[in-house]
Every structure is written in structure tokens, then in C-alpha cells.
Amino acid sequence: MDCLITTNRQGGTTRAGGAPGYLTLDLSALARNYERLAAEVAPARAAAVVKADAYGLGADRVAAKLYAHGCRHFFVAQFAEALRLRPLLSADAMFFVLNGLQPGNEDACAREGIVPVINSLEQWQQWASAAQALGRKLPAVLQFDTGMSRLGVPPEERSALASLLEAESGIDVLFIMSHLASADEETSEQNGDQLAEMNRVAAAFPQFPVSFANSGGIILGKAYHGVLARPGIALYGGAPTAGRPNPMEPVVRLDVAVVQTRTVPAGTRVGYSGSHVTAETTRLATIAAGYADGLPRSLSNRGAVYHDGIRLPIVGRVSMDSITIDISALPEGRLKLGSLVEVLGPHQTLEDVARHAGTISYEILTGLGHRFERRYR
């Protein structure tokens, strides 16, 4: 398929082969982002958060690449994600399940050497029972809620947990952790509040090292790093801090193919419900991606795509499988059947698309569908 694609000066593609679109993932940029974050947190270690198929980019390729660049700690959300990735990496790679275990997964988890994050006393008891039944120690990470009310042992259960820790449980706690709710907002006072709470937890459980920072937390500074940082979005090129220049390298590029072009007179309705009506003679192109491919319907009449650096606004509603764009700004005949337009790339970042769609980069990235052809550089 590669031989059917021509490459332009920016390294992007201008013409499609047979695919409706190309999701191009720059694994070297991913590795450089990892190394940059690892250097930032040194002497602490940097893990990689590869949940949700590495934010939609392909967890097997991402994990293998990061392993080759020294990463040994991989966080997923669900046990099934760890189960799939575990055999792909050497035994010294560790997999942590952020949501902890659903009842019934304990034996498989123990057998595969996957480490659950224990979020509640109930999960602790289940993991302790599994250890007892197997007659051996089982590893775990302990998560504390420091102010997000999402996952982790709440403050009022800390003393009960301390008692459980004193008894012989068969659980080997590797480290304790918590998660920041506002790390991407530098000036949020929630960061300092959570840090103070994390320090209280660390003082109450001084026998364990701490893991705290996500991407944004790394940028907040040393106090947030603990011994193991857990970046996700920044690895994949997303901005770790809102409203600041993004220090990370872009990893993802998305080009989508044109499937039809037309010229319409003034007063022509475009798309479902005719929500756009042309003001003058307009050249339009329809491209082969829609909300089923992860380009949200909220981009209707708002977002844009690019070609040769020229902005081509989205006109009318985003459909399930297609979007119509106004290509009047381009020379006539420039775009034809099979031409590619840039959705994500040098002229439009993830954050740009997210802003137009009224969401965050995470949701755009994890939503990019599976109908694009993936290419790894």
C-alpha cells in the first residue's frame, strides 16, 4: 500500500491508496517524548500509561517501543488489557491494572504475574483471599483517594487499612499511589491540596514508595514526582498543561481522503438539516470520515481541515461516515477523488480539534476509529 502514497515536503501524504484515511504514528517521536519525560523525573522512573489501546494508538506497538527505550512499568485500566499485552514483553516488564480486579479475575491475574491496583478494602480482601488460596505472596499497588472521589481508599478507611497491613495478609505492596484531578491546570489550588494529602498518606504509610504524577503532574515539579511518574497523554504528543506551549513532539497525524467534489451556487443547502447554506458560489469536497471515525458531531460548522497549509472549513453537519468541507480557498482542481486532507498534523494539533469540538485531546485521541489505515513510522 505504501507505494501508492506520495509524500509531500512536510512528510505528509497527499494522495491516498485504497484507504479512507491514514493514521500515521511516529514511534520515534513517541520514544523521544518518553525519554524527555524520563529525564524530567530522574532519578524517579517514568512508567507509561497504555490504557485504552495506548490512547487509541495501538498498545502493542507503543509498549514494545517504550520497552526498547527503557520503560518497565506499564499501566492499563482493565485486566483484559494487561492480559493481552503481558505476553508481548519480557518478564521484567510490569503491568498494573488501575481499575483493580473484577471478582473472578484473581487467579488469572496471579498466574500471569499482573499487578492489581487495590482501590478499596473489598479489593484488598479479595486479593488477600487469592494469596491465601494459592499459598504464596501476591504483589499489589495501593491507591489512595486524595481528593478526586473516583478510585482509591478514602480517608475514612485509612486506619482500617493500616490494621489490615499489620496482619499477615499475603499481599506484597510494591508502592502506593494517587491521581491528580487538575494537574493540567497549573494554577488550580486542587494540586497543592492533593499534594498535601498525598504527603499525609505517605507519612502514615512510610514503609512504601509513592507514585503520583500523571503528565501534567510531571510539569508541576519534583514535589509531585514520587518514585514513579505515570504519563499518558504527553507520551502521545498531547499537551500536558492547558494554555501553555506544548513541550511534547506530535506523534499522530491523520489524513483523510476526498471521495467527491462539486461546485454549488449561492443558496445551496449542505448536509443533514441543511444547517449550512452557501452564501456564494462554493466549491465543496466530501471526505471519508465522520463521527463513527471519532470526529465528533460537535465539529459541525465549526472545525476545519487543511491542505497545503490552507484552512478548509467544515460546512454543515458532520455525518456518520463523511464530512463536507469548503475548498474554495484552494486553486480549482487541486483536490480530487483520492486526494488527502490533513485533519491532524503540522497545521492542526489535537488540542485545536478538541477545542473546536468542545472536548479534550484525550477524547479525540481515544476516539479515532479503526477504519483508518494505521501506519507506523
Ligand SMILES: *Cc1c(COP(=O)(O)O)cnc(C)c1O
Ligand atoms: C490515565 C491515568 C494516568 C495518565 O494520565 P495523563 O493525564 O494521560 O498523563 C495516570 N494515572 C492514572 C491513575 C490514570 O488514570
